[in-house]
Amino acid sequence: MDRRSFCKALGFAAGSALLPGLTAAAAENTPAGRAVPDGEYPIGIRSDLSACDLTHDFYYSDSFFTHPATRYDHKLALATLGLVCSAANTVASEEKYWVNGPAGREAHIAAAYETLGFGDPLFYNYDLDTGRAGDYVGYSLARKPLNLNGQHATLVALILRGGGYGGEWASNFHVGADSAHTGFVTPVAAVFSSLKAYLSRAVQAGETGPFKLWLGGYSRGSIVANMLAAKIAKELPQFDRENIYAYGLAVPAALTAADRPDLQQDYDANHAGDGTLRDSWTESNIFSIISSGDVVARVLPSVWGYHRNGCDRFLPATRDPEELADLDAMGQTFGPTPLVFSSLATAEDTDALIDIVAKFCISRENFHQKYEAAIMDMIQCAFTRSEDEVVNGHILSDGEIVDRLQSLSNMKDVDYWKIVRSVWAASSMSRPILERYGQNVPLLARQIVIPVLAVGLCYGIETDVVQVVAQYIIRLLTVRGELDSVLRAAFCHHPENYIALMEYYAPEEHGMEPFTRI
Numbered sequence: 001m002d003r004r005s006f007c008k009a010l011g012f013a014a015g016s017a018l019l020p021g022l023t024a025a026a027a028e029n030t031p032a033g034r035a036v037p038d039g040e041y042p043i044g045i046r047s048d049l050s051a052c053d054l055t056h057d058f059y060y061s062d063s064f065f066t067h068p069a070t071r072y073d074h075k076l077a078l079a080t081l082g083l084v085c086s087a088a089n090t091v092a093s094e095e096k097y098w099v100n101g102p103a104g105r106e107a108h109i110a111a112a113y114e115t116l117g118f119g120d121p122l123f124y125n126y127d128l129d130t131g132r133a134g135d136y137v138g139y140s141l142a143r144k145p146l147n148l149n150g151q152h153a154t155l156v157a158l159i160l161r162g163g164g165y166g167g168e169w170a171s172n173f174h175v176g177a178d179s180a181h182t183g184f185v186t187p188v189a190a191v192f193s194s195l196k197a198y199l200s201r202a203v204q205a206g207e208t209g210p211f212k213l214w215l216g217g218y219s220r221g222s223i224v225a226n227m228l229a230a231k232i233a234k235e236l237p238q239f240d241r242e243n244i245y246a247y248g249l250a251v252p253a254a255l256t257a258a259d260r261p262d263l264q265q266d267y268d269a270n271h272a273g274d275g276t277l278r279d280s281w282t283e284s285n286i287f288s289i290i291s292s293g294d295v296v297a298r299v300l301p302s303v304w305g306y307h308r309n310g311c312d313r314f315l316p317a318t319r320d321p322e323e324l325a326d327l328d329a330m331g332q333t334f335g336p337t338p339l340v341f342s343s344l345a346t347a348e349d350t351d352a353l354i355d356i357v358a359k360f361c362i363s364r365e366n367f368h369q370k371y372e373a374a375i376m377d378m379i380q381c382a383f384t385r386s387e388d389e390v391v392n393g394h395i396l397s398d399g400e401i402v403d404r405l406q407s408l409s410n411m412k413d414v415d416y417w418k419i420v421r422s423v424w425a426a427s428s429m430s431r432p433i434l435e436r437y438g439q440n441v442p443l444l445a446r447q448i449v450i451p452v453l454a455v456g457l458c459y460g461i462e463t464d465v466v467q468v469v470a471q472y473i474i475r476l477l478t479v480r481g482e483l484d485s486v487l488r489a490a491f492c493h494h495p496e497n498y499i500a501l502m503e504y505y506a507p508e509e510h511g512m513e514p515f516t517r518i
Contacts, residue, residue, distance in 0.1 A: 032154070032205060033119035033144025035062060041115050044108035046088040046164050049479060049494050050335035053091045053108070056499060058082030060116050065155055065212050066148050068242040069285035072313070074507045077289060080247040081502055084218035085495045086112040087140065088163030089130065097130045097166075097390045105130075109140055109159060118142035118157055120201075124194060130166030131384040133376070133409055135174060135186035137224050138165055141198045145207075152209040154202060158195055158228075159214075160221030162250070163495070167383040170376040170409070172220055172252075175368050180263075181300060184223045184254040188263060191224065192231055199238055211238045215246040219296060219493065222248030222288070226309050227255070229286045230265035241265070241285045246310070249498055250297045251288040253306035268307035270512045277512055286310025291497055292317040292514035293345035295489035301358045313510040315501040317346040317492075318517040323504070330500045337479070339496045345489040347514035353489050373410040374459035375469060380408055381451045382473050393443050398423050401451050405458065414458055426453035429463070433471055442478040449474060 038061040047054050064076040086108040096103035106126040113121050121142040138161030146153040176182025199211065213232065217225035229246035232239055255264060266284040271277060286309045290297040300306035318324060318341075327341035345353075361367040384404060388394040396404060401423050405411055411419075430449045434441050452473055456466030472486060483491065491497070 032202070032207065033142070034117045035145070035147065036060070036115075036117040038063065041082075041112075043082040043086050043112045043115070044090070045082075045085040045495060046091055046108065047335050047337075047494075047496065048163070049339055049491075049496055050337040051091060051479070052335060054335050056082070056085075062117075062146055062148070062155075065146060065153075065214070065245065069245040070242055070283050072281075072287055072311070072507065073245075074502075076245065077247050077287065078502050080214070080216040081218075081249055081289075081495075081498060083109065083112055083116075083157070083159050083214075084162060084216045084221065084249055085499070087138070087159045087161045087218070087221065088495075089126070089138075089161070089165055091164070094130065094164075095390070097385055098387045100129050101127050103127070105138075105164070106140065109161075113140075113142040113157070116144075118144045120205075122194075122198065124191075126161075130164075131380070133167040133170040133380040133383075135171045135183050136168065136190065137161060137187040137221055138168075139191050139194070139221070139224075141194065143198075143202060143207075146212065153212055154207045154209055155212045155214060156195075156198065156202070157214045158191070158216075158225075160191070160217035160225050162218030162221035165220070167380050168220070169383065170379045173372060173375045173379065175300070175364055175372055177368060178259075179256050179364065180259040181223075181252075181254040181306075184220070184252070185227065185260065185263065187224050188227050188231060191228055192235075195232070196236065199236075210243070212243045213239055213245065215244060217248050217251075218495070219250045219252070222251040223254050223308070226251055226286060226288060227260075227263040230263050230309050233265055233285075234262060244285050246286045248286075248288045248308075249290075250294055250493055251290060251308055251312075252297055253300050253302070253308050255307070255309075256305040257307075264309060266310045269309075269311045271307075281311045281313075281512065284310040288312045289315065289498070289502070289510075290514075291315050291492045291501060292347035292511070292516065293350050293489055293492035294497070295345070295350050295353055295486070296493040298350055298354050298514070299357075300364065301354050303355075303358055304364055312512065313507075314347075314512065314514050315498070315505060316509060316511065316515060316517045317344070317349075319346060320517045323517065327500055327504060330504070331496070334496045339491070339494060339500070341497075341500070343483050343488060344492050344497065345485070346516040348516060349485055350489045350492070350514065353485055371461065371465075374456055374461050377408045377410050377459075378452050378455045378469060378473060381405065381455050382448045382477060384408075385447070389447055393447075395447050396451065398427070401454060404451055405454060408455065411455070411458060419454070419458055422454040422457035423450065425457055426450045429453050429457075429467060433467065433474065436471075445474045445478050448477070 171183035174183030331339035
C-alpha cells in the first residue's frame with residue numbers, strides 16, 4: 001500500500017461497545033474460523049498519541065504459514081504488528097475505566113479476529129478495571145482451519161496485550177529480588193496454562209490435524225510472548241519450533257543468561273558466546289523487532305546482562321534528510337496529533353539515556369531495594385481513578401488522597417500521619433509542575449499530581465527524584481510538554497512509529513544492534 005496514506009477513519013466503531021458473544025468463555029459450538037482471501041484488511045488500533053481509536057490497513061494471507069517459522073517473513077511481521085496493536089484496550093472503553101466486567105476493552109482485537117477469519121475467541125483479563133495493578137497480562141486466543149497445499153492444519157493465534165492497560169504498568173517496574181524480571185516472568189505460567197486448555201478444547205471439537213501457533217505481543221506483551229515461545233517449544237509436543245511463529249514488537253528484556261532455562265531458547269542469538277556481534281542472524285523462530293530509539297525496548301539494560309530470546313531486528317533511527325521528510329509526511333497522516341519523526345530520539349540518544357539510568361540506579365539490586373516499590377505505587381496511583389473522577393472530573397480532597405494511598409499495594413502498613421504529612425508537602429510541590437502547562441492544565445494532571453508526589457515522599461525518596469518521576473508520569477499520560485531527551489525516546493515507543501518504520505524500511509535495512517542512519 002502507499003505508505004503515505006495509511007491512516008484511516010477516526011473513532012473506530014468497534015471500540016464503543018462489547019461485540020455480541022465476547023466473553024471469557026465462548027460457547028462450545030462456536031465456529032472455529034474460516035479461510036479469507038489474501039489482501040489488506042482494516043484493523044482497529046489504539047492511539048495514545050492522538051488519544052483516539054484509529055484504523056489501519058494490514059496485509060494478511062494464510063500462506064504466511066506455509067514456510068517454516070524459522071524463516072523471517074516481513075509481511076507476517078507486519079500482520080503481527082496489526083494484531084498486537086489491536087490487542088490494546090480501546091480508547092473508547094476508558095469511558096468505563098473503573099468497570100470490572102464487559103467494557104469493550106477487547107473490541108479491536110475481537111473485530112480483527114473476525115475480519116481475518118478466526119473463530120472461537122477467548123479473552124483474558126480484559127474484564128478487569130484499568131486501574132488494577134498486578135503481575136498479570138491481558139491476552140486472547142482464537143483459531144482457524146488452514147488448507148496448505150492440500151494439507152489440513154489448525155492455526156491458533158495467541159496475542160498478548162501491550163497497550164492501554166493502565167495500572168498493570170506498575171508490573172513493568174516489578175524487577176523483584178531475583179535476577180529474572182518478576183513482573184515479566186510471572187504471567188508466563190498463566191498464559192501457558194490457558195494455551196494448553198485451548199488446545200484440548202480444539203481437539204475435543206474434532207480438530208486433530210497438526211497445529212501451528214501465531215504468537216505475538218507488543219511491549220509488555222511481547223516479552224511475555226518471547227519467553228512463552230521458549231516454554232511452548234520445550235513443553236508442548238503439539239508444536240516444534242518450525243510451527244511456532246513468534247514475533248514481538250518493542251520487546252523489553254527480562255532474563256540474564258543464568259536465569260530460568262525453561263524460558264530460554266536461542267537466547268541472545270545476535271551475539272556469539274564471547275559477546276561479539278555475529279556477522280548475520282542465526283536460525284530462530286523468535287523475532288524481536290525494535291525501534292533503535294525506543295527506550296522502553298532497551299531495558300533492562302544490556303550492560304546489566306539482560307537480553308531476549310531469538311533474533312533482535314533493529315529498525316533504523318534516522319537523520320537522513322530524505323528519509324526524515326518521508327517519515328514526517330507519514331506522521332502527518334496518523335491522526336489529530338502527528339508523529340514528528342525528525343524530533344524522535346536517535347540510537348545514540350537512547351544509548352546515552354540508558355547509560356544515565358543504569359548509573360543512577362547503580363545496579364538492578366539497588367533499584368529493587370531503593371526505588372522499585374515507590375515507582376510501582378506512584379504508577380498505580382496515577383492509574384487509579386474512580387467513576388466520579390472519570391465521569392465528573394472530580395479532584396480528590398486531601399482526605400480522599402490519604403484514603404487512596406492507604407489502598408495501594410505496597411503502602412498498606414505505612415503510618416497514617418506520615419501519609420498525611422506527605423500529602424501536605426506534595427500539595428506545595430505540585431505547583432511548579434502544574435505551572436509548566438501554563439493556562440491549559442490537563443484535568444488528568446490536576447487529578448493525579450498530588451497523589452503521585454505524595455507516594456514518592458512517603459517512601460522517603462529524594463525530593464528532586466520524586467519531582468522528576470512524577471513530572472514524567474504526568475507528561476507521558478497527558479502527552480504534553482516539550483520533548484526533552486526522555487520524551488523523545490519514549491515517543492519512539494508509540495505504535496505509529498513502528499507502523500511507519502516497518503512499512504518504510506525493507507528487511508535488508510534492519511540491523512543486529514541499534515543504529516542511526518545519517
